[in-house]
Amino acid sequence: MKDFIIVGFGLAGLSFAEILDRNQKSYVVFENNSELSSRVAGGLYNPVILKRFTPAWMASEQLALALSVYKNVEKQLNESFITELPVLRRFNTVEEQNLWFTACDKPILNEFLSSDLVKNENVALDIPFQFGQVKHTGRIEVKKMLCSYLSYIETRQLLFKESFEHTALDVQEDYVSYKGIRAKNIIFCEGYGLRNNPFFNYLPLQGNKGEYIIIKSKDLQLQEAVKSSIFIIPLGGDLYKVGATYNRDDKTSVVTELAKEELRMKLDRFLNVDYEIVDQVAGIRPTTKDRRPFVGTHREHLNLHIINGLGSRGILIGPYAAKGLYDYITKSTPLHTEIDIKRFD
Ligand SMILES: Cc1cc2nc3c(=O)[nH]c(=O)nc-3n(C[C@H](O)[C@H](O)[C@H](O)COP(=O)(O)OP(=O)(O)OC[C@H]3O[C@@H](n4cnc5c(N)ncnc54)[C@H](O)[C@@H]3O)c2cc1C
Known part of the structure; x- marks a missing residue:
C-alpha cells in the first residue's frame, strides 16, 4: 500500500512529491507528457503584477515558501535550478x-x-x-528541474510513463486501487488535462x-x-x-x-x-476565473484530491498549494477558503 498516487508531474505534481519526500511518504507518479505548461514556462518568479503595479496574491508568503522548496530540490538532486535575476x-x-x-x-x-x-x-x-x-526576483529552470526530478523518481522505480485512465480507478472507502497499485490517496495534478478527469472536471478551469x-x-x-x-x-x-x-x-x-x-x-x-x-x-x-487555484478533496470520495488552476504564476503558487493540501490531508489543517474547491459546492 502506497501513501499516494500522483497523476501529472508539472509544477503542481513536483511540489507535492517534494513534500512527500521530505516527510518520508511513499508514492508513485503517472506522467504522459500530454500537457506542456510547466515545461515551456518562462520560469520567472516575480511577486508583483507589472501591468498594474499591484502585489500578486499572498506574494510574500508564497515567495519564501517556494524558494525554500526549490532550494531543497536542488539539494536533494545535487543540481542547480535557481538563478537570482533582476x-x-x-x-x-x-x-x-x-x-x-x-x-x-x-x-x-x-x-x-x-x-x-x-x-x-x-x-x-x-x-x-x-x-x-x-x-x-529570479528564474527557475523548470524544464531541467522537472526532468531531473522525474529521473530521480524513475531510478527508484516509482514512475509510470503512461496515461492515467480514470475509468480504471477503483475507489474504496479507505484506499484507491489502480491496475494493481493500492494507495491511501490519489492527487490529480493534471494541469489543463483536468478536462478529461471525470471526478473533477466539474471545476470551471478556463485555460x-x-x-x-x-x-x-x-x-x-x-x-x-x-x-x-x-x-x-x-x-x-x-x-x-x-x-x-x-x-x-x-x-x-x-x-x-x-x-x-x-x-x-x-x-x-x-x-x-x-x-x-x-x-x-x-x-x-491552467487558469481560473477567480484567479485562485483549485485545491482540495472530492466532495464524495475523501481519498481523491486535486491541485490545479495555478494560472500564470505556478512557480510561486505551486509549493503553497501543495503544502496547503498536504497539511489538510495529514493534519486536518483547514485550507485557505479562497483556494479550497469547496467554493464550488
Ligand atoms: C507560455 C507560458 C509561460 C509561463 N511562464 C511562467 C512564469 O514565468 N512563471 C510562472 O510562475 N508561471 C509561468 N507559467 C504558468 C505555469 O507554467 C503554470 O502555472 C504551471 O505550469 C501549471 O503547472 P501544473 O503542474 O498545474 O500543470 P502542467 O504543467 O500542465 O502539468 C500537468 C501534467 O500532468 C500531465 N498529465 C495530464 N493528464 C495526465 C494523465 N491522464 N495521465 C498522466 N499524466 C497526465 C501532463 O503531461 C503534465 O505534465 C507560464 C505558462 C505558460 C504556458
Missing part, C-alpha cells in the same frame, strides 16, 4: 513612472519595488523613460494558451529580465526567451505563425539589434 519594468510614459512611485510608497509593495529608477545603458534597447526594478519565441542575438548582451508589453528573459549563450502571448480561444499546444508575428512585432518596438528566431514553444496555462 526584473526591469520599461516605462512607456512619465505617467507610468509616477504610478510606480505611488506604488513604491504602499507598505505592501515597499519590500518589492525599488524607488531608484534604473537608467538604460544598453544601446540594443530603446528605453525612453528608464526602468523600475523589482526586488527578490489560456501562451507562446514564447526563443531568439539568438550576439549584440543584445542583456543580463536582466526586461518587461515591456512582453518579457525578454536571458537564458545564457546569447539566447533569450521572448513572450508570452495570451490566447483564450486556441486550446492546442501547437506553435502558431500568428503568435510568432505578434511577438516579433512587440519586440521590434524596443529592440535595436539583429536577432534570429531559433525556436518557439507553446502550452496551456
Whole structure:
C-alpha cells in the first residue's frame, strides 16, 4: 500500500512529491507528457503584477515558501535550478513612472519595488523613460528541474510513463486501487488535462494558451529580465526567451505563425539589434476565473484530491498549494477558503 498516487508531474505534481519526500511518504507518479505548461514556462518568479503595479496574491508568503522548496530540490538532486535575476519594468510614459512611485510608497509593495529608477545603458534597447526594478526576483529552470526530478523518481522505480485512465480507478472507502497499485490517496495534478478527469472536471478551469519565441542575438548582451508589453528573459549563450502571448480561444499546444508575428512585432518596438528566431514553444496555462487555484478533496470520495488552476504564476503558487493540501490531508489543517474547491459546492 502506497501513501499516494500522483497523476501529472508539472509544477503542481513536483511540489507535492517534494513534500512527500521530505516527510518520508511513499508514492508513485503517472506522467504522459500530454500537457506542456510547466515545461515551456518562462520560469520567472516575480511577486508583483507589472501591468498594474499591484502585489500578486499572498506574494510574500508564497515567495519564501517556494524558494525554500526549490532550494531543497536542488539539494536533494545535487543540481542547480535557481538563478537570482533582476526584473526591469520599461516605462512607456512619465505617467507610468509616477504610478510606480505611488506604488513604491504602499507598505505592501515597499519590500518589492525599488524607488531608484534604473537608467538604460544598453544601446540594443530603446528605453525612453528608464526602468523600475523589482526586488527578490529570479528564474527557475523548470524544464531541467522537472526532468531531473522525474529521473530521480524513475531510478527508484516509482514512475509510470503512461496515461492515467480514470475509468480504471477503483475507489474504496479507505484506499484507491489502480491496475494493481493500492494507495491511501490519489492527487490529480493534471494541469489543463483536468478536462478529461471525470471526478473533477466539474471545476470551471478556463485555460489560456501562451507562446514564447526563443531568439539568438550576439549584440543584445542583456543580463536582466526586461518587461515591456512582453518579457525578454536571458537564458545564457546569447539566447533569450521572448513572450508570452495570451490566447483564450486556441486550446492546442501547437506553435502558431500568428503568435510568432505578434511577438516579433512587440519586440521590434524596443529592440535595436539583429536577432534570429531559433525556436518557439507553446502550452496551456491552467487558469481560473477567480484567479485562485483549485485545491482540495472530492466532495464524495475523501481519498481523491486535486491541485490545479495555478494560472500564470505556478512557480510561486505551486509549493503553497501543495503544502496547503498536504497539511489538510495529514493534519486536518483547514485550507485557505479562497483556494479550497469547496467554493464550488
Ligand atoms: C507560455 C507560458 C509561460 C509561463 N511562464 C511562467 C512564469 O514565468 N512563471 C510562472 O510562475 N508561471 C509561468 N507559467 C504558468 C505555469 O507554467 C503554470 O502555472 C504551471 O505550469 C501549471 O503547472 P501544473 O503542474 O498545474 O500543470 P502542467 O504543467 O500542465 O502539468 C500537468 C501534467 O500532468 C500531465 N498529465 C495530464 N493528464 C495526465 C494523465 N491522464 N495521465 C498522466 N499524466 C497526465 C501532463 O503531461 C503534465 O505534465 C507560464 C505558462 C505558460 C504556458
